Amino acid sequence: MQNLVQKLLPRTTFKQAVAFRAYCTNKILDIGQPTASSHPQLLNEGEITPGITAEEYITRRKRLLELLPQNGLAIIAAAPVKMMTDVVPYTFRQDADYLYITGCLQPGGLAVMSHEFGLCMFMPETKPYDVLWQGKIAGVDAALEFFKADQAYPMTKLREILPDIIRRSSKLFHNSNTATSTYLDLEAFRKAAENNCVKDISLFTHELRLIKSTAEQKLMRDSASIACQALLQTMIHSKTYPHESMLSAKVEYECRMRGAQRMAFNPVVGGGCNGSVIHYSRNDQKVRDGDFVLMDVGCELHGYVSDLTRTWPPCGKFSATQEELYELILQTNKECIKLCKPGATILEIHNYSVETLRKGFKELGILQNWKSDFYHHLNPTSIGHYLGMDVHDCARVGYDRPLKPGVVITIEPGVYVPSSFEGSERFAGIGIRIEDEVLITESGHEVLTGSIPKEINQIESLLNNFCFGSTMHGLNFMKASTS
Secondary structure, three states: OHHHHHHHOOOOOHHHHHHHHHHHOOOOOOOOOOOOOOOOOOOOOOEEEOOEEHHHHHHHHHHHHHHOOOOEEEEEEOOOOOEOOOOOEOOOOOOHHHHHHHOOOOOOOEEEEEOOOEEEEEEOOOOHHHHHHHOOOOOHHHHHHOOOOOEEEEHHHHHHHHHHHHHOOOEEEEOHHHOOHHHHOOHHHHHHHHOOOEEEOHHHHHHHHHOOOHHHHHHHHHHHHHHHHHHHHHHHHHOOOOEHHHHHHHHHHHHHHOOOOEEOOOOEEEEHHHHHOOOOOOOOOEOOOOOOEEEEEOEEEOOEEOOEEEEEOOOOOOOHHHHHHHHHHHHHHHHHHHOOOOOOOHHHHHHHHHHHHHHHHHHHOOOOOOOOOOHHHHOOOOOOOEOOOOOOOOOOOOOOOOOOOOOEEEEOOEEEOOOOOOOOHHHOOOEEEOEEEEEEOOOOEEEOOOOOOOOHHHHHHHHHHOOOOOOHHHHHHHHHHHO
C-alpha cells in the first residue's frame, strides 16, 4: 500500500525539498502555530506543542495502531471553523483527538492512520490572498518535517488517494464529532458505512487519553495552578465588586494574564439563587449583600484544561444557615477525596457521596426522609468526571472503571436548593458546590487545586484581611456601571 500511494503521488519533488530545506534554515519558522524557533518562550527544541515532544506524539500514534485492528483504518479530521457572522469566525479550538495524535493546532486538515503507512496527513493549501488575510498555515512540508507524519499530501489530492485506501480496509474508525464531507461523501466511505464497517475512533482515543503521561500531568498542574491563582484574585476582588459580570471578567483576565489560551468553558458565576442553577451562564446580576456566590471556572493551557468551584459570601461573613450547609458539602468533598486512589471508581465515590449527603440533608431538615427521591432535585449531578484535554474528558470510559495512576478526575459535591423550596425556608435559594481536581498517583492522590481556600475560616480571613478596600474610585466605578 505504501508503495502504491508513493507511485500515485510522490511526497515532494526535488525542487520542493531543496526549497523547504532552505526555508528551514531561516531563524524563524512560521507554520501557523508556535514552534521552538518562533516562540522560544513557549517551546523547547524537539517539542511540537508546549511541553509535548515529537517523540511523545510518535508514541501516541504507535499506541493507537496497537489498538487498531490489523486491517483497520482511522480517519480523524481537524475541528471545523465556526462562524459568528458571515465573515467573523469564533475563536478556533482544535479537536482533542486530532490534536492528541498530530499536534496540529490548525483547521482544514485530515489525519489517516493504518498499519501499512503509519500517519498520513492531508493538509490544506493556501493562496497568497489567504496568507495576506489570515497568515501562514501548515502545509505538506510542515506535516512531514514538523509534525513528523510518515506521508503527507495536499487536501486536493484526497479524492485520488483516500478511496483506494478505504477499499483495502476491513474496518473504518473516524471521529464523528468532526466528520467532514471531504471524506463522508466518498463512495468508498458510504459503502463501508452501509456495510456497518464504520465505528467511532473515540473507542480507542479515549482509552489512550485517560492516563496522562508525565508531561501531560505537568501541563495539568500548571493549568490548575493558573485557575487557582485567578480564582483567588477574583475572590479578593468580590468584596468590592460583587457583580457576576465583573467577577467573570476578572477571572478570565487573571487566567489569560498567567498564560492560559482561553477559558475551558464560560465561567459559572451564580450569586444568590442563581447559584442553584447548575450551569448558570448569564452572569448579569449583582450579588446581594449576605448572599453566596458560586463560581465554577477553568482555563485551558496548551491543550489541557482545569475545572474547579468555590462558593463564598463576598460580604466576608458566613451566616449560621450558610455555615451549616456549607460544612456538610465541605466534609463530603474532603471525605470523597480521601477515597481517591488506584482501584477505586468514580461510581463508588459517587455512591458514598450520595449516602453522606442524604443523611446530612435529613439531619438539617432539608429532606423529610433520607431515602426520599427529592434528593435528586437537590443534587442531580455525579460526584465527578474525568478531566484532561476536554472538561468532561474521555466520555467513552465508564465511571465504573477502576482508577489508575495518571488519571485526573474532579470531586464536586454540591447542593442546589430551589427558590421555590417548600421545606425549611432558611435554605431556599442556596447553591453550594466545592470542586477540586484530583490526580491519581501510585500511593493515592494529589489534589491539583489544593492551593485555593475552602475552609470557612480561611475564606473569611481572605475576604476580610486581604480584599481591596472600598475606595472612592471603586465605589464610583460601581455606581457608573449600574446606573
